Amino acid sequence: xxxxxxxxxxxxxxxxxxxxxxxxxxxxxxxxxxxxxxxxxxxxxxxxxxxxxxxxxxxxxxxxxxxxxxxxxxxxxxxxxxxxxxxxxxxxxxxxxxxxxxxxxxxxxxxxxxxxxxxxxxxxxxxxxxxxxxxxxxxxxxxxxxxxxxxxxxxxx
Numbered sequence: 424x425x426x427x428x429x430x431x432x433x434x435x436x437x438x439x440x441x442x443x444x445x446x447x448x449x450x451x452x453x454x455x456x457x458x459x460x461x462x463x464x465x466x467x468x469x470x471x472x473x474x475x476x477x478x479x480x481x482x483x484x485x486x487x488x489x490x491x492x493x494x495x496x497x498x499x500x501x502x503x504x505x506x507x508x509x510x511x512x513x514x515x516x517x518x519x520x521x522x523x524x525x526x527x528x529x530x531x532x533x534x535x536x537x538x539x540x541x542x543x544x545x546x547x548x549x550x551x552x553x554x555x556x557x558x559x560x561x562x563x564x565x566x567x568x569x570x571x572x573x574x575x576x577x578x579x580x
Contacts, residue, residue: 477554490525490551493518493576504574507567513546513560518576521566525551525576531560 434442480486496502504520519526530547537543544560558566567573 477550477556480549480553480555483549483553483555486527486529486549487553489527493525493527496579497576501580503577503580505577507564507570507573507575510575511564513563519563519567520572520574520576521563521570523572526563527551528563529555537561 493502497504502518507519513528513531515528515531517528519528527549528546529549532545532547534542534544541561545557546560546563548556548558548563550556567575
């Protein structure tokens, strides 16, 4: 697959790339390190994660009193917090502290299997600052693990 200098000077870029083998489809070559196998594309990863951005919660007035009540319960010690880690289950109606603010799990969607056969679910999470997010359950678990101050808020004592 040699290309001499004289030929190369008269070839178009596409012809040159083809002559060098860069323009050919190498997806059939099992030894080609430029072909990813068993790896989801970045588009697939983004679609799966739907990087849960916070957006204003349109019906926050439904949840605002819940946050006020939980804060009151914490101050009166009717609820306590514990480091997130030992008990990692997340259910509808659970409260957490993440990034210094109270987080309420308003909805847990249908269970879905990840590519590595682990159960996951889409959540509707409401934040005390009036925003919401639709992150994945496992993403919330990871965020709580990574946050050194990530806490679970107990049910009423």
